Amino acid sequence: MALKIDVDTERGTREGVPSLVSLLEEYSATGTFLFSLGPDNTGKAIRRVFRPGFFKKVSRTSVVKMYGIRTLLNGTLLPAPHIGKRHAEVMREVEDAGFETGIHCYDHFRWQDHLLGMSVGDTRLEFGRALDEFRRIFGRSALSAGAPGWQANGNSRQVYDDAALLYASDSRGSHPYFPLIDNRVYKTLEIPTTLPTFDELLGRREYPDTEIVQHYMNLLSHDRPNVMTIHAEIEGMMKRPLFAELLEKFNRKGVKFVKMENLAKDLLSQNEPPPVCQMVMDCVDGRSGKIATQGRQLPRSPPTHMFNN
Template structure:
């Protein structure tokens, strides 16, 4: 049987305010579990304009319609407009997701800062950034976070160390295949890593010859029946303009008999058989349809 887990990255104030409730309603209607990973601090999306210097950035922006997806105001947050504090403004939205039975976790404190700078930050700054996210999560939910998934699939040895210090159940920072214990520069870290295994909508949208129906069919062809499949969606995309496309994907999964599972439950089951989890290197590499480099799972296990 094909098993699939859904991970929802919530990047912005607008996505939290509008996309999250819409996605939660659709998922509850479909009786499908998901893990919502929240950005908890300031929404500095507008500062991401510095990414214009990354290879492939303009190509992605033009084909995905970023302005239509995110809205003009969001693209000015942190520059011409003040950065709204997401956790302070929308704690009620976040708690409603938990109360509806969904898993929750940390995406980040400041999405822009983590995605663009974490790999160059000294340990004390990475630790402070994640500590701010942990504290805000605790304030919002009244419980410690058990899961994290990095913005833009950006991670490093310092990030993995602070995850271990936080005693997370698991993380989802990488692209790859089966879950593993990560190794960077020869050091093995304790926090179980569960990679995203499937391409995201924004990596496929707007390509010549790719209609929405073809995107759904492509993702369905990639589903494996011998391992957990993990699909990452975004509150700003599947929760808003592309919700009909996501609904079509859910319907295709239902027609095929796909079984949806929770990531936390899968992690606990794996950790009960810890000796069977391989160690693999995390390497930075390009991903088709995404600008810059992302954290990927090396192919060879040890």
């Protein structure tokens, strides 16, 4: 089990991250924290009101309780706080505690809502800001990234390749792969999220809180890596007791927690590399709009001209 922890907001960094570190240590679990490093413009996300399924998700997940009024005004009625400048010490403490750290984004709203309309130059500039801030905070280059809202395309994967990342986690799927987009294969390994997120299940009649833990247990794969994306604002705050219950059940089941960095290194060192699969934008149950998903797998040894240089 690899836990990928997305940190979206200033409040999530300030309150949710230390809470999750404490909880994971209590259950002897490790995880990979991916940080938002620039301005918290969460309030601008109200523009998603026009996306299919947005109202439905907002109503069932108690967004106001989950994020707080102040966070939902950031970048609109309130100035956008710069997360990296305010909470660099919190981030360094995560790494000092033995957890893996990587990049979620610079500006979460900008990436999630505007990536698909950006040029490759704009994408490089946006991700470059995150790379620079990560280097300032941790004193080293980032090895990993996981896109906000699972928004990815050829431009973003080109920028990842240029940054020489070890791996990325931008999509939803069943197993690690090298992504094929528009007839080109990108060389940064993709480790997709394989399990649903809490916010995709919360508030749904078919998934009451009393059944969610068992639902996850039923979904565990025994022959492929399980990757679960959690959020500092959800599992580290509002739904911390429910997540603690899940961690306890994982421990009883004998689930072994691994860092995504170690998983990637292991996969890349094997004699037979991960396969090439299409990365396509599609709908996922419980989310609004389309996100990056794992598509059809190509035959082994694709033509060399398809690989991105």
